Amino acid sequence: MKIRWNATLNFLIFMAVLLLVAGFQTTFWFQIFGNVPAPMLWLNLIVYVTLYRKPFPAIFTIYAMGFVLLTFTGMPLKMMWINMLILFTLVYGIKSRVFWSGSGYYTIMCGFSTVAYHLIYFLTSMVLEKNPASFEIVDRLVQIILTPSFAFPMYWVLAKIDKVSQDELVHEPGGLEL
Amino acid sequence: MNFFNFDLKKLVLIGIVLALPLISINMQQRPQESHWLVKPFSMLGSAVSETFYGFSHGVKDTTATYVDLINIKKQSEQIHSANNEMQSRLEKMNEMQLENDRLRGLLEFKTSTKMKLTAAQVIGRDLVIDHNTITINKGTQDGIKSGQAVITTGGVLGYIFKPEPFTAHVMLITDRYAVVDGIVQRTRAHGIVEGKSQSSCALKYVERTEDVKEGDLVVTGGLDNIFPKGFPVAIVESVERKTFSVSLKVDLRPVVDPYKVEEVFVILDSAKEDFGDKYAPQAAADAVVPESTPGTAAAPPTNAAAPATTPTLKAEKPSSAETTAGPGVSGAAKKTDVKPTHTVKPAEGSQPGANQ
Numbered sequence: 335m336k337i338r339w340n341a342t343l344n345f346l347i348f349m350a351v352l353l354l355v356a357g358f359q360t361t362f363w364f365q366i367f368g369n370v371p372a373p374m375l376w377l378n379l380i381v382y383v384t385l386y387r388k389p390f391p392a393i394f395t396i397y398a399m400g401f402v403l404l405t406f407t408g409m410p411l412k413m414m415w416i417n418m419l420i421l422f423t424l425v426y427g428i429k430s431r432v433f434w435s436g437s438g439y440y441t442i443m444c445g446f447s448t449v450a451y452h453l454i455y456f457l458t459s460m461v462l463e464k465n466p467a468s469f470e471i472v473d474r475l476v477q478i479i480l481t482p483s484f485a486f487p488m489y490w491v492l493a494k495i496d497k498v499s500q501d502e503l504v505h506e507p508g509g510l511e512l
Numbered sequence: 513m514n515f516f517n518f519d520l521k522k523l524v525l526i527g528i529v530l531a532l533p534l535i536s537i538n539m540q541q542r543p544q545e546s547h548w549l550v551k552p553f554s555m556l557g558s559a560v561s562e563t564f565y566g567f568s569h570g571v572k573d574t575t576a577t578y579v580d581l582i583n584i585k586k587q588s589e590q591i592h593s594a595n596n597e598m599q600s601r602l603e604k605m606n607e608m609q610l611e612n613d614r615l616r617g618l619l620e621f622k623t624s625t626k627m628k629l630t631a632a633q634v635i636g637r638d639l640v641i642d643h644n645t646i647t648i649n650k651g652t653q654d655g656i657k658s659g660q661a662v663i664t665t666g667g668v669l670g671y672i673f674k675p676e677p678f679t680a681h682v683m684l685i686t687d688r689y690a691v692v693d694g695i696v697q698r699t700r701a702h703g704i705v706e707g708k709s710q711s712s713c714a715l716k717y718v719e720r721t722e723d724v725k726e727g728d729l730v731v732t733g734g735l736d737n738i739f740p741k742g743f744p745v746a747i748v749e750s751v752e753r754k755t756f757s758v759s760l761k762v763d764l765r766p767v768v769d770p771y772k773v774e775e776v777f778v779i780l781d782s783a784k785e786d787f788g789d790k791y792a793p794q795a796a797a798d799a800v801v802p803e804s805t806p807g808t809a810a811a812p813p814t815n816a817a818a819p820a821t822t823p824t825l826k827a828e829k830p831s832s833a834e835t836t837a838g839p840g841v842s843g844a845a846k847k848t849d850v851k852p853t854h855t856v857k858p859a860e861g862s863q864p865g866a867n868q
Contacts, residue, residue, distance in 0.1 A: 360647065361636035369771045371641055406636075408643035408673065408683055455642055465688040467642045468709035477641065 344499040345395060351495070352379055352399050355488075356406045371473040373480035374448060376403055378488045380418060381447045384425045385433075385440060386496065396422055413458060420454045421447060437489040445482035452478070618775055621665040627740060628781035630654060632662075634774055635679065644687040644710055646670075648776060651678040659738055661779040667744035667767035668692065668732060669776055680778075684770045685745065686713050693733035694745050699723045702733060705745055705764065710771075713746055715762035724751050724762055731787070740779065742787035 355375035363372035376399070383395045400414040407414075425447055433439065452474045459467040622629050632654075636647035650656050652675045660672045662682045670690060674681035683690045687707040694705040694715060701722035703715040715730055728748040734741030746764035753760060 356639055360639050364637045365635070374640075376639065403639060405674075405676070407639040408645040408681065408687055408689060409640060410689075455640075459642065463688065465706060465708075467688065470641055470710060473641045473710070 340500055341391070344496065345398075347495055347499055348379070348383070348395065348492075349398065349402060351492070352376060352402055355379060356403060360406050371476045371480070373484045374451070374477055375481075375484055375488065377447055377451055377481060378444050378485050379492070380421065381425060381444050381485075382440065382489070382492050384422050385429055385443060389426065392426075393419070393422060413455070413462065416458055416462070417451065417454050420458070421451055424450050424454075437486050437493075440489045441482050441485040444485035445478070448478045448481040614775060617665050618777065622777070625785055626783045627779055627785045628783065629777040630656070630780055632680075632776050632778055634776060637771070641710070643689070644684040644707060644770065645673070646682050646684060646770065646773075647679050648682055648778070649679060650778060651676045651680050653677050655780055656680045656778055661739045661782065662776050663739070663743060663779060664768050664773055664776055667746075668739060669768050669770060669773060671738055672778065682776070685766055686710060686770060692739065692745060693736040694730045695733045696722070696724050696748070697729045697731045697742070698725075699728070703730075703759075703762065705730060708763075711765070711769070712749070713764045713766060715746075715748070715764055716759065718760045718762055720753060720758055720760055722760065724748060724760055726750060729767075730764055734786075738779075738782075740782045740785040740787055744787075 355378075359372040359375050363370075380396055380399060383392050383399070387395060396418050397415060400418050401411070403409075404411060404414060425443060428443070428446070456467055456469065618631060622631070630650060632648035632650040634646050635649045638645040648662070656672055656675045658672055658675055662669045662671055668685055670682045670684040670687070671692075672680050673683040685692055685705060685707055686709065690705075690707040690713075692705040693702075695702050696715075696718075699722060701718050701724055703718040705713050706716050707713050715724075718724060726748055730745045730748065732739035732741060732743045732745055744767045746766045749763045749765045751760055751762050
């Protein structure tokens with residue numbers, strides 16, 4: 335089996351970036367802004383992987399990311415993976431119908447994903463958890479506003495990483511080619 | 513030329529010319545007094561001098577004011593900068609003072625208890641808003657283990673659920689996955705404190721017949737072997753008796769605002785410490801009779817609702833007896849001894865009800 339070094343390196347770099355953004359969100363943001371809800375930078379990373387990777391590597395990467403993210407949260411693994419899978423399906427469904435390259439599309443999708451994530455989490459929590467999540471509307475709204483506003487700089491950084499470490503970027507939807 | 517034929521005009525002039533020095537000699541003899549002849553001139557001169565003096569004074573004042581303005585501006589800038597520096601120092605001092613007070617409180621708490629504690633600082637919070645956890649800067653390298661209680665001087669904060677080598681995650685009592693054994697301090701009604709939202713929790717599985725009121729303090733029950741017994745957890749915010757439910761619906765507000773805490777204690781060994789006599793409700797403290805002797809032996813427990821190890825009232829006023837004791841508490845139980853009580857203090861940096 336031929337090892338795809340570029341893809342492996344890219345995967346590892348994305349994991350490192352995930353750790354960085356999760357650390358930024360949980361510690362740095364908390365120290366600077368206190369109780370203001372932090373933007374979900376990790377979600378932007380998930381969206382990027384969903385949009386610019388083929389489905390199978392994307393799901394694999396997202397699961398790995400979910401596993402890494404568990405070190406920063408009290409969320410159980412089942413909730414993390416189920417939410418991510420539903421979110422992936424939604425985002426990929428939209429991508430396979432409407433897609434254009436560039437940071438604008440990515441930012442819009444990040445905004446959509448943030449709203450979708452909160453709804454998905456709320457619903458799955460009601461179904462799967464004994465003590466379901468409370469709505470916390472203000473905090474969720476703040477996150478919905480903040481998260482896409484960080485999408486543009488993140489796109490720039492992530493596209494650079496892809497440019498350096500990958501052979502080519504997936505810029506077309508390409509259907510379900512696993 | 514006729515000698516006697518002279519010009520009178522010339523003669524008068526010469527006379528005047530000669531007379532003037534003579535007059536001046538006369539004037540010199542009394543220099544203290546101004547002569548009448550000089551007076552008009554001297555007055556005129558002094559008036560002119562005065563005018564010029566006034567003018568020059570004005571010019572000097574204006575110039576000085578202008579120069580002063582420049583100096584004042586410079587000085588003002590200096591003072592302003594010094595003031596800014598002092599202000600920033602003052603703020604720093606105030607911050608240090610607060611930190612000092614907080615740390616002193618922690619130290620006093622640590623020295624006054626027999627529990628084995630380790631202090632830690634809060635460095636982060638949960639990745640998602642749906643879970644209420646915080647990260648502290650102590651880990652397994654500092655002896656932290658999963659399940660250890662995390663408290664502040666004001667009350668229970670949560671427990672360690674994911675210790676890492678250098679950090680540890682604390683599950684706050686407000687997290688939906690957190691459960692803590694709790695009892696209503698006033699009536700000893702037992703229940704389980706479960707997290708609900710970022711700033712609230714609920715006391716579950718409390719029997720319908722139990723006496724629980726708004727404002728009651730819920731303390732740790734000690735059955736979970738994690739928390740010391742009798743340590744404040746939350747205050748009852750509302751109680752609902754549902755018709756078709758066997759248990760009460762009790763909403764709680766934690767005594768410690770988890771997101772305003774900076775320093776915490778992790779209990780390494782609770783040493784079976786009982787805080788039952790240290791945190792008593794204000795109502796109980798008020799109802800204590802004057803002749804009650806601190807430290808006297810407690811009466812034997814009469815039933816489960818009023819164990820002897822907990823602070824109870826020695827003798828209550830008849831009117832308050834019914835309200836302070838739970839439904840299952842007998843008269844004997846109500847008349848047990850009272851130890852000196854303290855009212856519940858709010859946590860460092862947190863006020864009950866100040867959440868979010």
